[in-house]
Structures are given as structure tokens and as C-alpha cells.
Amino acid sequence: MMKRYMLSILVLMVFTNLAARGQSRKLSLSAHRQPLTRILGQIEEACDYSIVYSNEVVPDTMLVSIIAQKISVAELLMKILPEKQLFYKMMSDRLLVIGSNRVIKLPGETEKRISLSGRVLDRQKNAVPFASVGLMEGGAYTGGGISDENGYFQLTYPFRNGLKYTLKVSSVGYQGLVFDFAYPDTAVLAAIALSEEQNTLNTVSITTSRPLIERKTDRYIVNVEGSALAYGNTGLEVLQKSPGIWVNSEGAIKIKGNQSVMVMINDVVQRMSEDQLAEYLRSLRSEDIKKIEVISNPPSEFEAAGSGGIIHIVLKKSRNDGFSGQIGTAYKYGNRPFYAAGVSADYKLKNLYAQVNVSAVKDKSNYIGGTADIAYPDQSSYAGRTNRYNNNSRNQYRFGLAYDLSKNQLLGLQVMGGGSEMLQTFKTDILLSRPAELINGNALSDWVRKPENTGATLNYLLRLDSAGAMLKVIGDYVCSSKTELNDFTSRYTDASKNSRYRNNTPNLTNIYSLQADYTKGFNGKLELKTGLKYVAAKRDNTILNEDFVVDEWIKDDDSSNQFIYNEHLLMAYLTLEKNIHQISIKLGLRAEETYMKGNSVTSGQRFSRKYLGWFPTVFLVQKLNEKTGSALYLNYSRRLKRPQFNYLNPYRLQLNDYEVMTGNPDLLPEYTHKVELGYNFWNGFSADIYYSRTENSIAQFVNPIANHVIEYQPRNFNSSSDYGITLDAPIKFFKWWTSSNSIVLFHLATEINNFKVDQYSFYAKSMQMLTLKNLFDFDMFVNYASPYVTSNSKMGYIFYVDLGITRKVLKNRLRMRVSATDIFNTFKEQEYTNYMGTSIISYQKRPTRTIGLSLSYSLTSGKQFKNKKIEQSNEEEKNRIGN
Incomplete structure (x- = not known):
């Protein structure tokens, strides 16, 4: 009900x-x-x-x-x-x-009209969109035009040889420019450079923000800057409240249905686990976010790996020489405390730009009550009641340098790293029911994880002409390591079942990559992109299982293992994008060759595979009515998902007496075909339908095996299909009341051997944002997710309501926010599996009802400057590290 x-x-x-x-x-x-x-x-x-x-x-x-x-x-x-x-x-x-x-006709003028094109840029060679371009002859205005979003414009007029013409160019935030040229010498039009102005020009009128949602050929954009999302939220909350993006309690992010996504920030892929990424996004201020690009079907210039799509967070730019920084802190309390603090700073002097970001988190808040109930075919059962206690610490750092070698060349370096110490204790009360027998017990698990990541990126950018041609070369290296120890003890009223063992599972991953990309534009109507990429990855996994026997630890040779995995990828792509009247077309083709070798050092088991894949993409956008902004769009892509490195390891890891996790060296890559058809009809309102089909779908399979043990193993499902319909509706009732709403209805089905599981599911969320001038900003967020399927299990429904109040003082430099999450304490997680006569029901109730206080202060000095992007090339490989 x-x-x-x-x-x-x-x-x-x-x-x-x-x-x-x-x-x-x-x-x-x-x-x-x-x-x-x-x-x-x-x-x-x-x-x-x-x-x-x-x-x-x-x-x-x-x-x-x-x-x-x-x-x-x-x-x-x-x-x-x-x-x-x-x-x-x-x-x-x-x-x-x-x-x-x-148009003013000259005496004796013929009817032959000539078209000239040009481009408006700023002093840093960035496009100036929507600039006004006026053409004058003899002091009289004869016509003009407006530059498009890439700065290109076109003038049509009966130009005559040898005559002098005057061009007036203006745009908001720039100094107006007036200059003469004599036809046919029009080279000056190719790159018209405007200088930034501190005060807004009076010749152009702009009074409101851009629309919340914009549709492009291969993505849609959520314009955070200037919207109601821009103040008083963390980066994770901005994603949570953005149309068409879904975030669960652990920070897992999805776009449509049950498809996970890759997250990028200023072109840099965030290579973190879900909880680490969530903490980083919580340290990111919404005031620093310009826009979010949502790419559900990535084009060919992105790697073919990953079927869930990409979310790209673009931070604000447009700064001149000087310094800017932010200091922030947060405290949250449910039943145990959570603390966070972070500092970021940017500095530019002439051609040198530097950026640093440091953050730290102490998390004791995650006390979880959970249950697991298992009914076996022989009428026996298991009932476990578990509490989990966390004492986690995390820290991250980023340091970047960018240097303008010349007006057309940029050299950039980024170094980043982070480390965590996650101390978790699980206490479980156990009741075993056997025919004519009841057994009580308890278990204690101390789990210590210490993952570390370091990486460096060097990139070079060369602008080849004023029409947008450029060459990028990116070299990237990342090293990821983790030590992990799980010490497990169980005691029962039947002493023969007592056990104590520990699992030591360290790993080390190194990834090297090099890529080159070339972009060429032709008269603002056609754009070509092409590139090459090479990636080398090596993973070393060790599993040391030990049993505690007669006061000493004895190695279990049967379940201990060392596994070394090597992979080499060679990739190439080509895309063409063209505008034909009201139609935008983008075609792409990507080729990826994979060569991989696996070596189980302990058992001597080896395998190798080599395969070549072709991945086409097609994107079509038809503008139906420019007056209302309506458009119809259609896209198709073929995508690939390679197994995570640790999935291929033929290991066996005993989690507790009744759960075991195993690898699968026989895993094959999965391939997905995806089609979307949508309608962008007004003011950011959009509706679309999508369908995807995946062969050899990789999923964690829940399987009952001997001795009442449940095995979790990644397997290839025969097929998986996902189709649905989505609706996004951003609404502004008044200047002070804005609403954002999203609905997704989808069907997900998977099949392995003769077992099938499917489910129709429904997601809905609504965000109400009220801005009361000189008082505070108020927001309310409502989220509902109906039951859905994953692998051969079903997940229960989720519902919760969050509230927040933000107050800005000291000329908006200091922002104070009080938030209350899950105010009705309704957020709960349930999972159901029924396979081969075994029924598994698990339940978790986290301390989701919390109250928190956050403070952030911004400081600046000097002029504004533009951030330099430092890109990385080993995007998807880092996501496969699996730490």
C-alpha cells in the first residue's frame, strides 16, 4: 500500500x-x-x-x-x-x-551574393559563442549575423573586389572590436580575437540563466551554474538531484535502468572505488560546478569499454591572473560521527597555472544492522544477525601544473594519489536449524583494508589553425596497491563446527598508456576526429589462506594462490560530425584489439586470448522547431566490457563459514548493442525510449553448493536485455521556486543456462528548490525505486526524503548548510535469491537518518584566469583495477 x-x-x-x-x-x-x-x-x-x-x-x-x-x-x-x-x-x-x-543595395549592384565565414575567439583561442557580428559599408549598416556555439559565423552580401568594409564584433563580457578589411582579402575573419572586459557591455542584453537541460548530438547537458542546483549542495548531491541520474546509498551512480557509469571530472576519469568516489564528490562544492554532461551512449572517441555511459562533471573556468581557493568542513551525526575537511587552491602567473587539492575524511558513522536467512532444500536453515562497526580514514591529493609554451601550445602535468585505512568489525549471532537439531553460534570478523593509488599524467596540446584543428598527445601511468586481511573466528554449541582462519589478499596493478588525438574542423559545418591508443596493464594478485591450528597459523595450500595477469590493448577510431540544415549527424567507428595472458603461478594453470572488435556509433539529431527548442534524436552504439582483473583469477576465498567467493578464468568479454530514440520538446523537458541487448553478460552469480555454502562467482550469462522509457521535467514555477523531476520505467531480464530472471521496475524522484532572498535556500528531495533484478537476485524497493537549508553570508563567501537525510527513516536494503531450491533473504538497515552541518569559505585575489585541463588516457583500465 x-x-x-x-x-x-x-x-x-x-x-x-x-x-x-x-x-x-x-x-x-x-x-x-x-x-x-x-x-x-x-x-x-x-x-x-x-x-x-x-x-x-x-x-x-x-x-x-x-x-x-x-x-x-x-x-x-x-x-x-x-x-x-x-x-x-x-x-x-x-x-x-x-x-x-x-541589406542596402549599391547603385548598379548585381544580384550575385557571396558568403564569407569566420570565427570569433577570445585571447586564449577559445570560441566565443553568440557574438554579434555587424557588417558596414561606407558608414551604413548592411547586415550581420550571430556566431554559433563554436564561435563560427557567416555573412552573405554582394561583396565587390577592391571595396573596403567594416566589421563590428561584440559579445557580453568582452570589449567591442571594430576593424576594416578589403574584399577579397578576408584572412582577418578566420580568427577574430576579443579581449575580456571586467564590466559587462551595455550593447548586449542577457538577464537570465541558461536552460537547465540542453540536448547535443551525442549527450545532454545539465547546466548547474546559475540554476537552483548551484548553491548549498555537494557534488554528489548535485548528481543525485540532476535529471536522469540515479545515486544509491553507497554512491553507485547510474543513468538508465541498472547500468553503472564512469565518472569524469574535467576530462579526468575518477579511478576510485564507489565509496571513495562518493566521499570525493561530497567534498566537491556545487558552486564550483559549471555543468554535467550525461553521455548514455558514448561516441567512438571514447573507449568501447563499459555499456553504462559516462557522466562528465565540468568545473568552472574563466579566471584571470591571481589566486582563488576554498576551505570546507562538514560534520554529520546519525548514531556515530562523520567528519570531513578539504582545501583547494588555484594560482596563475602569466603562462604558468598551478592547482592543488587535499581532502581528508574520518568516518565512524556506518553502524549497520543486517540479517541473512537461508532455507535449504533438505529443510535445514541458517539465520544470521550482524552488526558492523566502521573506523575508516581516507585522504586524497591532486597537484597539477600547466604551462603555455606559446599561444598555440600547452604542456601539462598532473600527479595524484590517495590512501585509505578501513577498519571494520562484523559481529554475527547465528542459529542453525537441522532436522531434530538446533545449533547456536556467533562469529567475529576483523577486516582491515589499506588501498593506495598514485598516478601521473603528461599531456601536450598543439593548436594547428584558427578553425579548431588540434593535436593532443597524452601519456599516463597509474600504480594501485592494496593490502587486505580478514581474520574470522566462529564458535558454536556444537564444538565440531568451530573454526578460525584468515585471508591475506594483497594485490599490485600497474597501467601504462599512450594516446594521440587529432581534430580538424571544416568551415564550421564538418568536424573530423581520429586517434590511436596503446595500453599495457599488469596485475599481480596473491591469496594466502591460513588456518589456526594448535596455537599457530598453518597455510592452506589448496586455496592459496598467486595469479599474474598481463593485457595489451591497441585502439584506433574515426568520427565525422556534420550539420545539414536542421540535422546533426555524427558517425564513428572504433577498432580495439585485445591480447591477454593469465598465469596462476601456484597451480601452473595458464591461458591466453586474442580478439579484435569493431564498434560503430551513429548519432542523429533533427531540430523540429527552433522557436520552441524541440528536437528528435536517435543513436546507436556497440560497446564492450572486459572482465575485471581479479575476476579472472582462479582463486577461492572463504568469507565466512557459509559464504565463499571464487574467480573464473573462463570469463569472456561482454558485448552490448544499444539504441535510443528521444524527443526534446520544450524547456528541457525530454522523453526517450531505449533498448540494449548484451551477449555474455558478466554478473556475480549466487549459487548454493555443498555443505550449505553459498558461492559468489562472476559468470557469463547467456544474454541480458534492458529496455525502458524515461521522462525528465525541469520546471520553474516562479523565480523563487524551481522543480526538477525524473521518471524511469524499465524492464531488465537475464538468462543463464535454463534459469531466467526478469522484472519491470520504476524509478522516480522530485526535487523542490525554494530561494527566499536575504533569508535562506530550502530544498526537498524525494526518491523512490521499486524492486529490480541484478544477476539472479531481486532487490527490494527504496524510498526516502531529504531536506536542506542553506544560508549565505559575508557577500556569499561563507555558506552554512544544515541538512537532514531520510527524515522518515524509511531507507532499507533487501535482496532475494531463489535458486535450485535454496532461498536467500538478506536485509540491511543503515543509519541513514542523519543531521549534518557544513561550512565552506571561498577566497580570491587578483584577476580571473582559465583552468587548464590535464587529461588522462587510461580511463577504462583504471576502473577495472577493482580495489
């Missing part, structure tokens, strides 16, 4: 929001010979648009008369612009640009 009730509330909330927003851009106007600039200002204020134009296109002396009752913005503009020889173009859902069709 509760699940149905919550589903009804969430569905009603979303569709009520849809209906309300659907009428929000109607307006009424009555004006007699009023300046057009004033009318445009009223449209911006009433309908939450940003309208870009220059004074040459819309002078203050241009007057209009209009009487309109409850008409759309599109209808209103079509009434007043054509008579002034003006037109408008929707650049996104809330951003439109005003241009002019006015």
Missing part, C-alpha cells in the same frame, strides 16, 4: 508540474510606438528568456506598436520583427538571438 501511495504522489507531482509549466510562456502586451528594446526586456522578465542583440541590430530609436493577448513568445516576435527586417533564432530553450535581414 505504501509503495502504491508513494508512486501515486510522485506521478501526480510530475504531471501537475508539466501542466503548470506548459502555460508559463504566454503573455499579453499593449504598446504604442515604444522602443523595441523595452519590449524585449519585458519578454525576458515575463517569460524567463535571455535575449541577445547588438545596438546596431536593435537601436534604441527603433519603435514598435503591438496589442497582444495571451500569445506565445514565438507568435509575438513574428508579429513585430519582420516589419523591422529582423529575425530571431532559438539557440537553446531559453536563449534566443535577434539578427537583421536589412
